[in-house]
Each structure stands twice: as structure tokens, then as C-alpha cells.
Amino acid sequence: MNVVIAPDSFKGSMMSLEASEAMKRGIRNVFPQAKIETLPMADGGEGTVDAILAMIGGEKIRVTVKDPLNRDIVACFGFCPERKLAVIETAAASGLPLLQPEERNPCRTSTYGTGELLKAALDRGAEQVILGLGGSATVDAGTGFFAALGTSFRDHEGNEWIPSGGDLGKVVEIDLAGLDERLKNVSITVASDVTNPLLGPEGAVRVFGPQKGIQEKDLDAFEEEMARYAEQVVRITGKDYRNTPGSGAAGGFGFSLLSLLDVTMKSGFALIAELGDMESRIRSADLVLTGEGRMDRQSLYGKVPVGIARIAKRAGVPVIAFCGSVEAELVEAEEVGIALIQPIVDEPMSLEEAMERGPELLEAAVKRVGRGMRIVP
Known part of the structure; x- marks a missing residue:
């Protein structure tokens, strides 16, 4: 057998x-x-780095970054020098397992540390990046990630801050002028573990919000914040990815990646299955x-x-x-x-x-x- x-x-x-x-x-x-x-498999969540490194070789790089609540932690990303390929898990720096159940608070949690991981990968010379979105503790639509890489978010009074899930709707200006220049020369493949859209009954807030700490009574408020943020992004970029499969991944992170960067989104499972020749x-x-x-x-x-x-x-x-x-x-x-x-x-x-x-x-x-x-x- x-x-x-x-x-x-x-x-x-x-x-x-x-x-x-x-x-x-x-x-x-x-x-x-x-x-x-x-x-051993993965779908873009935790284990993605190990699964891919087991298939193509490489090493784990340890970096001090911020966790979802802005505390210093040591997280890893995978790096294959021969391919100049970095493999990053959102879960490594911004993941739900990094928090105690009582610490789950999407009003405060951020993807900032994941942006720091990408910055460290660029410092090492990465020209290709696989970014896995699964397992996040956040519904900040990836704004922390972009802030770590130089993007500015401002409210209607011109105040700059790093948004979180509870105040995304205050964003009226997104300034990409400070975004890390090296990203222009990097190929980024986003490995998503879900196909959910950004909004609605199958969206980022209503499906995944409760496991990240959103109370039932607060779901409508978080959904409204996400919807207002999305409207501003569509207005600013002229691109509308709200209904694109995977845009709801990692608390709306997929939506911002598609809208603000030149990325290719793939099923995390399909990507890893292809690398491992799973069909045969x-x-x-x-x-x-x-x-x-x-x-x-x-x-x-x-x-x-x-x-x-x-x-x-x-x-x-x-x-x-x-x-x-x-x-x-x-x-x-x-x-x-x-x-x-x-x-x-x-x-x-x-x-x-x-x-x-x-x-x-x-x-x-x-x-x-x-x-x-x-x-x-």
C-alpha cells in the first residue's frame, strides 16, 4: 500500500x-x-515557511520585530539565497497564536511587524517574495504593514497615525511617496489561505472577526470602518478589489496588497502543492x-x-x-x-x-x- x-x-x-x-x-x-x-503542508498560514524550505531548501532568518500589540519579539522568515527568494508568514509577526485569548483586541492589533519582516528580507537582497496571509490576529487591512514600509495614513485633519481595525474609517489620505523604493524591483506573490471577499456576510470582519476578538455586538461597527476605508482606497487608487477572492484574507490585508502594490495573489495551498509536485x-x-x-x-x-x-x-x-x-x-x-x-x-x-x-x-x-x-x- x-x-x-x-x-x-x-x-x-x-x-x-x-x-x-x-x-x-x-x-x-x-x-x-x-x-x-x-x-508537510501549509496554505499561507503558519508552517508555510517550513513547508516551502523543505521543498526548495534555504534557511530561517531571525529578526526582532513588533508583535500584534507592538511588543518586541523574535520572528523568522525563510530565505533561499540561490533564488533570492524570501518566504514570509503574516502569522510569524502578526499572528493570533502570539496572543493570549484575553489579549485579542482588533482595535489595537497591527500587521506592522510583518512589514518589518519584509524590510529585513529586502535588506538581505530578496528579489522574490512569497507572503503568506493566514493566521493573523488583525483586521487592520494591512495598514500596519504598509506603515512599516514607509506609507503614511492621514485623517481629514491631516493627522498621521497607524490605523487599526477600530478606526480604519478615519483614513482619507494614503501617501505612498515614502514607500520603500526597493519594492519596485521585487516580485511579490501573495499566498492566501482563503477566498473570502473584503466585505459582507462572507467577508473579513463577519467570518474571521470573532476568532480575533471582535464581540458580536461590535461586528457592525468594524464592518462599517472597513467599508469606509475601502471606499477611500478605491477613490484614491481608482482600483476596486473589494469583491476579489482573497481580498478579505488576514483582516483585509489582501485588499490593501492588491490595491496598493503590484502583487500576484494565489491560493497558498495551490502554490505549495505546485512546488511539491502534489498531483503526481x-x-x-x-x-x-x-x-x-x-x-x-x-x-x-x-x-x-x-x-x-x-x-x-x-x-x-x-x-x-x-x-x-x-x-x-x-x-x-x-x-x-x-x-x-x-x-x-x-x-x-x-x-x-x-x-x-x-x-x-x-x-x-x-x-x-x-x-x-x-x-x-
Whole structure:
């Protein structure tokens, strides 16, 4: 039996490489003669740097930058000197895992540190950049990122400040004159983990805002701020990307990147799958194992398990997805090619315990499913 193992990270519990190894141990325990190929995956969120460096080589560069709440932290980006390629995760400097639950406050959080990472990559000589948008703690539409690179944002009185999600609507002037000149000579590919538009019921605020700390009662106010900001950007640039797939990624970061820079936006999963030659690897498999921390409706917007399943469905290869938790009625999963969704928690326990024991629970879940497969003629 040929098995391809290609999970995303289980956020807060294990990166995709660790998840791959746990799944490999589980399937090897039941099918010791199986040919197993592990392909740690990502979709533009955390793990993107590791996944790409594993495929093309390179090194991690450590830099001191600002976290979402403007505190100094050390974050990494990937750099491949031969290609002069930098790989940057928004999650590394501006990600939700960097904050305690009580610190999640989109009125204050900023993507400034991600801009500092790009600046450090330019200092190292990067001429190509892959910028992953997944996992942010922000709804600042990337204004912090642009401020770190020299862009000025002003209100109607001419005051300059770095906007956040709670006051985006005050922006009436965006001055790109100070934007880092080196960006003119850099090719930037934006790897988005979702296809959501900027506004509306499927947009940046309403779909992703609650997990970043926006209270239900404040959603309308945040949506209005984002809408006013978007109107000003469209007026200033003459370009309207509000309904472009991915414009809602990372709290509207995708919208500002498309509007204010010359970038190419791609599905993060598709980009990494192409680098890893995923199509041909899955075609030669008998079974594909994938997974992520939580499978819900957001998983259908370009996340790794569904991307893997769509490739496998075309090749006629069954897919089993493992997860920490699953939305009760995720019936759409079968339509995209996932034969089985298997939660890894097998007994009552706290979320903290489940995350701490992630590799152990994942390995055990793969064993259970493998044993079930053995009894089928």
C-alpha cells in the first residue's frame, strides 16, 4: 500500500512536520510494509515557511520585530539565497497564536511587524517574495504593514497615525511617496489561505472577526470602518478589489496588497502543492491522510485538507482527514472528496490537554482508523 501523508499544522498544538511524523508512526504501526511519503503542508498560514524550505531548501532568518500589540519579539522568515527568494508568514509577526485569548483586541492589533519582516528580507537582497496571509490576529487591512514600509495614513485633519481595525474609517489620505523604493524591483506573490471577499456576510470582519476578538455586538461597527476605508482606497487608487477572492484574507490585508502594490495573489495551498509536485505524488498513492486543528465551514475556503481532497478526487484516491474538532454538519466534505473526517480526541479532556497531547492523540487516531481498514476485505 502506498500512503501519502500531507497535513496542515494543528494550530497551537503541532506544526505540519510534527503532525506528519505522528501520522506516519500511526500508519506504520498497522501497516508496517506500507510505502509512506510525508509532505508537510501549509496554505499561507503558519508552517508555510517550513513547508516551502523543505521543498526548495534555504534557511530561517531571525529578526526582532513588533508583535500584534507592538511588543518586541523574535520572528523568522525563510530565505533561499540561490533564488533570492524570501518566504514570509503574516502569522510569524502578526499572528493570533502570539496572543493570549484575553489579549485579542482588533482595535489595537497591527500587521506592522510583518512589514518589518519584509524590510529585513529586502535588506538581505530578496528579489522574490512569497507572503503568506493566514493566521493573523488583525483586521487592520494591512495598514500596519504598509506603515512599516514607509506609507503614511492621514485623517481629514491631516493627522498621521497607524490605523487599526477600530478606526480604519478615519483614513482619507494614503501617501505612498515614502514607500520603500526597493519594492519596485521585487516580485511579490501573495499566498492566501482563503477566498473570502473584503466585505459582507462572507467577508473579513463577519467570518474571521470573532476568532480575533471582535464581540458580536461590535461586528457592525468594524464592518462599517472597513467599508469606509475601502471606499477611500478605491477613490484614491481608482482600483476596486473589494469583491476579489482573497481580498478579505488576514483582516483585509489582501485588499490593501492588491490595491496598493503590484502583487500576484494565489491560493497558498495551490502554490505549495505546485512546488511539491502534489498531483503526481497523489496519483501514485492508494490512500491519502491529511488534517488540521479544526474542520469547519472555513475549511472549505481553500484550506489544506480540502485542497488535498480535490486533487485526490480527480485521481480516484480516497482521503481521510484527522482533526482536533469538527463542525457537526460538515456534509460538504464528502462532496469535495473527503471519505472520512476523524476527530483525534477519544475521551473527555480540556482543550489545553488535547493541544498538549496533540501528537500522541493524532498517532492513536491514525492507528484506530488503520485497524478499522484492516477488517475490510
